[in-house]
Amino acid sequence: MSRTLLVTGGAGFIGSNFVRLIRRDRPDWTVTNLDALTYSGNLENLADLEGDAKHRFVRGDICDADVVRHLMSECDVVVHFAAESHVDRSIQDSGPFIQSNVLGTQILLDVARAANIDRFVHVSTDEVYGSLPLDQPELKFTEESMLAPNSPYAASKAASDLLVRAAHHTFGMPTIITRCSNNFGPFQFPEKVIPLFVSNLIEDKPVPLYGDGLNVRDWLHVEDHCEAILTVLERGAPGEVYNVGGDNERSNLELTHEILRLMGKGDDMIRRVQDRLGHDRRYAIDSSKLQSELGWKPTRSAWPDALEQTVRWYCDHEQWWRRVKSGAYREYYENQYQGLV
Ligand code: NAD
Ligand code: DAU
Numbered sequence: 001m002s003r004t005l006l007v008t009g010g011a012g013f014i015g016s017n018f019v020r021l022i023r024r025d026r027p028d029w030t031v032t033n034l035d036a037l038t039y040s041g042n043l044e045n046l047a048d049l050e051g052d053a054k055h056r057f058v059r060g061d062i063c064d065a066d067v068v069r070h071l072m073s074e075c076d077v078v079v080h081f082a083a084e085s086h087v088d089r090s091i092q093d094s095g096p097f098i099q100s101n102v103l104g105t106q107i108l109l110d111v112a113r114a115a116n117i118d119r120f121v122h123v124s125t126d127e128v129y130g131s132l133p134l135d136q137p138e139l140k141f142t143e144e145s146m147l148a149p150n151s152p153y154a155a156s157k158a159a160s161d162l163l164v165r166a167a168h169h170t171f172g173m174p175t176i177i178t179r180c181s182n183n184f185g186p187f188q189f190p191e192k193v194i195p196l197f198v199s200n201l202i203e204d205k206p207v208p209l210y211g212d213g214l215n216v217r218d219w220l221h222v223e224d225h226c227e228a229i230l231t232v233l234e235r236g237a238p239g240e241v242y243n244v245g246g247d248n249e250r251s252n253l254e255l256t257h258e259i260l261r262l263m264g265k266g267d268d269m270i271r272r273v274q275d276r277l278g279h280d281r282r283y284a285i286d287s288s289k290l291q292s293e294l295g296w297k298p299t300r301s302a303w304p305d306a307l308e309q310t311v312r313w314y315c316d317h318e319q320w321w322r323r324v325k326s327g328a329y330r331e332y333y334e335n336q337y338q339g340l341v
Contacts, residue, residue, distance in 0.1 A: 003029045006075040008062050008108065009082030011035035013188040014123070016045035018079065018226040023055060025230070030054045032071050035082065036061045038100075039328055040189045044320060062104035065111060072115040079121045079229060080108055083160075086191050087127075087153045088336055091277050094152035101156035102163070109167045109175075120175045121233050122164040126218070126245070127154035128179060131280035134214065140286040143179075143241045150278050161241075168239040176236045178229055180244035181285045184306075185222035186313045190321045191332065194307075197256065198314040199321045200341070201263045208341045211275030213253035216282040220246035221306050224298040228287075231296045242294070245285025246301040258304060262311045271341050 005022065009015040010033035019031055035041045037059055049055045060067040062082050072078070082104060084090065084097045105122070112120050129141040130148030149158040167173040188195045197207040228244040236242060250258075256270060290296045300306055314321060325333075 003077050004075045005029060005031045006071050006078045007031055007033050008078070008080045009035055009041070011037060011041035011043055011045055011057070012081060012085070013040070013045070014183055014222055014225060015081035016187055017185065017222045018081065018229060019046065019049065019055060021223065021226045021230065023049060023052060027054070031056070032075060033057045034060050034062065034067070034071055038084070040085065042187075042324065044323070045187045062108055063099065065107050068107060068111045069115070072111050072117060076118045077121070077233065078108065078112055078117055078119070079123070079233065080105065081123045083157070084153065086189075087151045088191070088276060089332070090151055090153035090156070092335065094156070097152055097156040101153075102159045105160035106163050109163060109173070113167065113171055113173055118174060119233060119238070120164070120167075120173060121229060121236075122161065122175060122177045123229060124161050124177050124179045125154070125157050126179050126181045126243070126283045126285050127151065127280065128158040128161055129283075130154075132282040132284055134216065134282055140284040141179075141243060142286045143243055143289055150280055174238040176232050176238060177241045178232055178244050179241060179285070180225050180228070181218035181220050181246060181283055183222045183225050184219055184310050186310070186317070187320075188222070190325055191329070193252065193255070194259070194310065195314055195321060197259050198263065198311050199325065201259070201265050201269060202315060202318065206269050206271040206341045207256060207259075208271050208273040208337050209252060209256055210273060211279060213256065213272070214251050215279055216249050216251050216284070217255075218245050218284050219248045219250060219255075219301065219303070219307075220244065220298060221300040221310075223300050228290060228296050231290070231294050235294050242290045243285045243287045244290060244296075245287045246298050247287075248301055248303060249282075249284055250303075258307060259311060262304070262308055273337060273340050
């Protein structure tokens with residue numbers, strides 16, 4: 001069935017990978033891509049789609065109800081990525097997180113209901129479940145786990161999840177929520193740990209490791225995440241939540257050692273810096289519902305190969321991250337790392 005999609009946040013890391021996947025695997029679908037081009041939105045992420053008649057980029061804010069209303073009148077499905085996405089920035093200033101993640105989602109939902117949208121996929125995060133202990137490795141987040149967000153970012157995402165849930169419960173809207181673990185792959189903004197560490201090492205700068213480095217994340221390749229979103233869009237049940245994860249848990253120290261090894265650098269490049277405030281200890285996702293009910297499984301996430309390809313991508317695309325790391329990024333970096341790295 002041919003679809004007309006409104007993708008929000010499609011100039012960011014995951015959104016741009018998703019738009020590319022749709023244009024490749026669903027060539028008869030049409031995509032309108034609404035993105036405000038905040039600091040993390042980048043049209044260079046979509047350069048290969050220039051001139052594609054089935055991809056239309058619109059610069060605009062999801063909080064602008066008039067723009068959203070106009071675009072939704074021409075679409076039948078919404079896939080909602082647009083958000084402030086970096087935990088450290090939410091600790092510095094949570095205002096933009098409430099504005100885009102909470103208010104923006106409410107505006108999209110209200111307009112989508114009036115426009116009778118066929119399906120509304122809300123892209124959320126495992127961070128809404130809070131933190132797991134290190135000493136109980138058998139514990140993982142399921143869709144029934146309690147929401148216990150710990151950072152302002154996670155709290156804003158949990159609030160948006162609850163608005164989406166309420167839109168289904170109260171108005172019968174055909175909403176679906178996905179909650180995914182940490183993504184890696186091409187076009188990730190270099191404030192996030194993997195592109196930050198790789199680009200620092202290329203510049204021969206040390207890498208800032210928070211606290212004891214034992215915090216654990218569950219890493220999934222961005223294309224596996226995008227395929228999961230496409231799967232729930234086509235086959236998911238309205239009102240449901242689907243966890244998405246890679247079964248690929250690593251401590252930050254293990255991740256750092258792996259990156260150092262791949263780049264031929266030594267442990268002397270590690271700078272231990274002050275821990276992130278409220279730093280969640282461990283995330284681990286049980287994605288068996290998505291796997292058994294909808295038949296999704298990750299195919300691109302296995303380490304060390306997948307990590308090596310990602311490291312190589314940043315080595316091969318120096319111009320891309322060098323442009324991103326200039327300008328306003330420098331101010332953020334100074335503020336975050338206080339001249340330590
Ligand atoms: P990103 O920061 O790279 O991209 C976010 C995009 O949203 C940017 O292009 C930005 O310009 C746009 N945007 C922000 N506010 C907007 C607004 N008010 N109006 C219109 N556009 C706006 O983030 P990402 O890593 O690609 O994350 C995308 C989504 O996936 C987010 O909702 C995030 O919570 C979720 N998520 C991310 C991960 C991860 O590991 N990166 C994992 C799970 C879920
Ligand atoms: O779990 C999904 C989430 O993954 C998404 O919802 C978020 O949008 C995404 O940013 C990511 O959040 P994290 O906080 O886990 O990602 P980040 O890359 O910022 O950090 C990963 C780990 O690395 C975390 O434990 C903190 C640590 N870290 C991070 C930075 C930036 C460091 O040790 N040093 C750093 O400089």
